[in-house]
Amino acid sequence: MSKFIEPATAEDYRELARRRLPxxxxxxxxxxxxxxLTRFNNESxxxxxxxRQRVLTDVSSIDLSCQRAGQPFALxxxxxxxxxxxxxxxxxxxxxxxxxxxxxxxxxxxxVSLCSVEEIARAHPQRPPWFQLxxxxxxxxxxRLLQRASDSGVxxxxxxxxxxxxxxxxxxxxxxxxxxxxLAKRWARIKDIASHPGWVWDVAVKGKPLVFGNLxxxxxxxxxxxxxxxxxxxxxxxxxxxxTLGWLRQQWQGRLFIKGVMDADDAKRAVxxxxxxxxxxNHGGRQLDSVAPSITKxxxxxxxxxxxTKTPPEIWLDGGVRSGLDVAKAMALGADxxxxxxxxxxxLAARGExxxxxxxxxxxNELTVAMALMGVTRLSELGTDNLDSWEHNL
Numbered sequence: 001m002s003k004f005i006e007p008a009t010a011e012d013y014r015e016l017a018r019r020r021l022p023x024x025x026x027x028x029x030x031x032x033x034x035x036x037l038t039r040f041n042n043e044s045x046x047x048x049x050x051x052r053q054r055v056l057t058d059v060s061s062i063d064l065s066c067q068r069a070g071q072p073f074a075l076x077x078x079x080x081x082x083x084x085x086x087x088x089x090x091x092x093x094x095x096x097x098x099x100x101x102x103x104x105x106x107x108x109x110x111x112v113s114l115c116s117v118e119e120i121a122r123a124h125p126q127r128p129p130w131f132q133l134x135x136x137x138x139x140x141x142x143x144r145l146l147q148r149a150s151d152s153g154v155x156x157x158x159x160x161x162x163x164x165x166x167x168x169x170x171x172x173x174x175x176x177x178x179x180x181x182x183l184a185k186r187w188a189r190i191k192d193i194a195s196h197p198g199w200v201w202d203v204a205v206k207g208k209p210l211v212f213g214n215l216x217x218x219x220x221x222x223x224x225x226x227x228x229x230x231x232x233x234x235x236x237x238x239x240x241x242x243x244t245l246g247w248l249r250q251q252w253q254g255r256l257f258i259k260g261v262m263d264a265d266d267a268k269r270a271v272x273x274x275x276x277x278x279x280x281x282n283h284g285g286r287q288l289d290s291v292a293p294s295i296t297k298x299x300x301x302x303x304x305x306x307x308x309t310k311t312p313p314e315i316w317l318d319g320g321v322r323s324g325l326d327v328a329k330a331m332a333l334g335a336d337x338x339x340x341x342x343x344x345x346x347x348l349a350a351r352g353e354x355x356x357x358x359x360x361x362x363x364x365n366e367l368t369v370a371m372a373l374m375g376v377t378r379l380s381e382l383g384t385d386n387l388d389s390w391e392h393n394l
Contacts, residue, residue, distance in 0.1 A: 010322040010343040016350035024175040032285035033167035039285025042320030045293035050388040054375030074104030080339030081132035086114025088349035090207035099356035101127040116213030121152035128153030136235040162260030167287040281318035294319030302334030324366025
């Protein structure tokens with residue numbers, strides 16, 4: 001693709017991001033665990049779902065608005081948590097939050113974002129971000145993070161539960177982005193970075209400080225990202241269980257979403273823990289490789305959750321969403337909304353806040369066109385009747 005062609009799809013932004021970012025950073029964002037089967041199957045599974053086209057219906061007025069997580073949404077999309085997003089563009093999380101809020105949707109800040117939750121919230125105080133939490137071994141620090149998030153206006157907490165062990169990402173190992181740093185690896189990484197002067201000036205120089213803003217109190221002497229690595233790696237807690245989630249529910253008075261559910265039985269247990277939202281997610285194929293694509297588990301989880309309670313929690317889908325048509329398919333299969341991950345990070349890396357705004361506008365247009373050609377005018381009308389032989393295809 002020529003650099004002068006206007007990007008039209010998430011894949012176009014991915015290509016622009018690949019050109020702009022040092023390879024080690026692009027591969028960190030783009031890659032998955034092990035053989036990356038699930039990372040790619042997340043996207044291909046959407047292609048197997050067929051939409052049902054209908055004609056001669058008045059679709060002159062399409063309404064994409066909805067109420068989610070206690071807030072009005074202009075469309076059923078949120079920007080999901082992406083670690084190290086501040087490496088994609090200068091103060092990247094702040095730019096992404098501004099783009100999301102300007103579109104009337106929410107941005108979810110990661111525990112391991114470069115910008116702190118306070119800095120992100122200040123960028124658009126009229127619409128506070130969501131906050132994603134890792135249940136770290138240091139429970140006192142977890143409490144402090146929760147207080148900081150609450151003080152910043154956060155009302156929706158997203159707790160990630162599929163990190164009992166960290167999946168190996170072979171691209172990171174090959175690039176020296178993870179693991180021991182030999183002299184040869186360090187030199188190769190320096191050359192990689194130096195070959196991208198635009199990124200160096202925008203991010204490495206003008207985007208400082210390059211630290212984990214939410215963890216600065218935990219590692220007060222840290223001055224660079226590697227300084228945080230040992231502490232962060234030692235904080236993943238393999239002992240987290242359903243009782244831990246119950247403890248968290250007592251600590252957090254706002255809305256609680258649980259991210260990483262891929263099994264109907266786990267969804268039932270989440271409902272019993274009084275969560276407000278369930279995010280069907282396989283971590284973008286970055287944890288357990290060869291697990292099913294997220295979209296293939298959505299309908300089953302929607303069914304058991306609805307059967308278990310008269311007031312079911314919201315069900316969101318994460319993984320492989322790249323277009324407005326993907327959003328339409330997810331909504332038809334029972335999602336209340338979709339999280340974007342890599343897609344918005346690619347756009348951010350390619351064009352900063354402008355790129356994220358452009359991507360969201362294109363997704364909005366794609367979803368509007370899809371609904372019109374399916375003969376529906378409101379999100380509530382979307383269901384499996386709008387799909388053609390989806391069970392067979394999945």
